[in-house]
Amino acid sequence: MKKTLIALFLLSAVAVMAQKPRPDAFPPVPDTLSPKAITMATTLEEMDTWDKYPTYEVYMAMMQRFVDSFPDLCHVDTIGTSVQGRLILSLAITGSDLNDMYRPEFFYSSTMHGDEVTGFYLMLRLCDTLLRSYGTSQEITSLLDRTRICINPLSNPDGTYRGGNNTVARAMRYNANYVDLNRNYPDPFGTDPLEPLQPENEAMINYVSQHSFRLSANLHGGSEVMNFPWDSYTSFEQLNEHSEWWKQVCKRFVDTCRLVDSQRFRDVTNSGYIVGGDWYVISNGRQDYFNYYHNMREMTMELSTSKTLSTTRLDHYWQCQSHALINYIKEIHNLDDSSSVGIVAPVVNMRAYPNPTTGAVTVEGTRGTYHYDLSDRPTGVYIVNVEGRPVKVVKH
Numbered sequence: 001m002k003k004t005l006i007a008l009f010l011l012s013a014v015a016v017m018a019q020k021p022r023p024d025a026f027p028p029v030p031d032t033l034s035p036k037a038i039t040m041a042t043t044l045e046e047m048d049t050w051d052k053y054p055t056y057e058v059y060m061a062m063m064q065r066f067v068d069s070f071p072d073l074c075h076v077d078t079i080g081t082s083v084q085g086r087l088i089l090s091l092a093i094t095g096s097d098l099n100d101m102y103r104p105e106f107f108y109s110s111t112m113h114g115d116e117v118t119g120f121y122l123m124l125r126l127c128d129t130l131l132r133s134y135g136t137s138q139e140i141t142s143l144l145d146r147t148r149i150c151i152n153p154l155s156n157p158d159g160t161y162r163g164g165n166n167t168v169a170r171a172m173r174y175n176a177n178y179v180d181l182n183r184n185y186p187d188p189f190g191t192d193p194l195e196p197l198q199p200e201n202e203a204m205i206n207y208v209s210q211h212s213f214r215l216s217a218n219l220h221g222g223s224e225v226m227n228f229p230w231d232s233y234t235s236f237e238q239l240n241e242h243s244e245w246w247k248q249v250c251k252r253f254v255d256t257c258r259l260v261d262s263q264r265f266r267d268v269t270n271s272g273y274i275v276g277g278d279w280y281v282i283s284n285g286r287q288d289y290f291n292y293y294h295n296m297r298e299m300t301m302e303l304s305t306s307k308t309l310s311t312t313r314l315d316h317y318w319q320c321q322s323h324a325l326i327n328y329i330k331e332i333h334n335l336d337d338s339s340s341v342g343i344v345a346p347v348v349n350m351r352a353y354p355n356p357t358t359g360a361v362t363v364e365g366t367r368g369t370y371h372y373d374l375s376d377r378p379t380g381v382y383i384v385n386v387e388g389r390p391v392k393v394v395k396h
Contacts, residue, residue, distance in 0.1 A: 073095065088154070114161075185201060217299050225269060365386050
């Protein structure tokens with residue numbers, strides 16, 4: 001028996017060593033200016049081309065413009081302020097259909113590590129796309145009418161604008177107190193953080209406590225992989241009870257991205273997803289805290305191999321991931337309301353044909369036959385809700 005346990009341990013160690021190290025596994029390197037092409041938008045008009053990062057003032061103006069342009073669809077919440085007094089904001093978006101009063105709450109939050117700014121850009125562009133598509137896209141209109149979506153594009157503004165409000169080129173991982181915000185949450189498994197709870201995290205905890213988020217994601221960069229609970233344990237030590245559900249959700253996300261660029265999400269695992277602790281065990285992380293204490297499911301999305309992505313690559317990453325990011329929001333409707341944290345709906349075999357499809361698709365349910373037309377939809381993986389159950393359809 002002892003030999004068997006030793007063998008299992010060695011196999012586990014080899015598997016972990018074969019994977020790319022987690023981007024936060026090592027201490028910070030000496031500060032240097034980024035050699036990448038970093039272009040900043042200094043006006044709202046310059047940001048309209050979506051090929052730049054916003055200055056802090058432009059970011060503030062963008063959030064206000066969303067509200068001014070779409071007052072019936074969104075408002076800005078102030079989550080709190082950073083150590084240096086910068087605002088931590090969230091845009092709350094929901095449709096105007098009053099016939100559906102109950103709407104589950106979804107949360108995207110990005111860039112708690114200040115130099116991981118791909119998600120910052122993607123979240124701003126996602127806000128813009130959701131608002132502009134309401135009323136013209138049946139898919140987005142239906143999603144907003146059935147869901148309350150909160151998007152926090154930047155949760156560590158002091159780290160991102162460490163070099164001043166006009167550039168992200170000198171962004172750093174930490175907040176202004178040089179604390180790693182993803183090692184600063186109360187740990188559900190008994191380890192206290194080394195530093196006092198930071199104002200950014202205290203504000204985030206209070207904000208989440210005021211809501212009933214059922215599904216969320218925390219956006220990072222430095223690798224490309226879907227990281228799901230737990231971070232504090234390997235799957236051998238303690239398997240998350242929703243592990244199989246997470247695998248299905250992660251696979252749908254990765255598959256959708258790879259339809260646009262087949263090389264995405266391959267630098268850590270071939271599948272593109274992993275249990276956090278199987279990649280690298282950490283304590284006092286945000287993901288485990290919110291999953292354990294706040295009655296919600298949250299995963300960590302590592303969205304780009306570069307932490308501070310060159311602005312010349314921003315549009316490509318949007319084209320690759322935008323549909324997957326929208327699909328992930330839809331996953332909230334595949335949770336069973338009978339569970340406090342959501343259980344996947346019972347699996348019922350439903351035949352969808354043709355699948356993949358270039359347009360029309362037929363789904364045979366238990367109570368009838370259903371027809372859907374995806375002709376005007378972009379290439380991707382779609383989740384079709386049939387009789388209250390998710391059916392995966394691939395559009396080519």
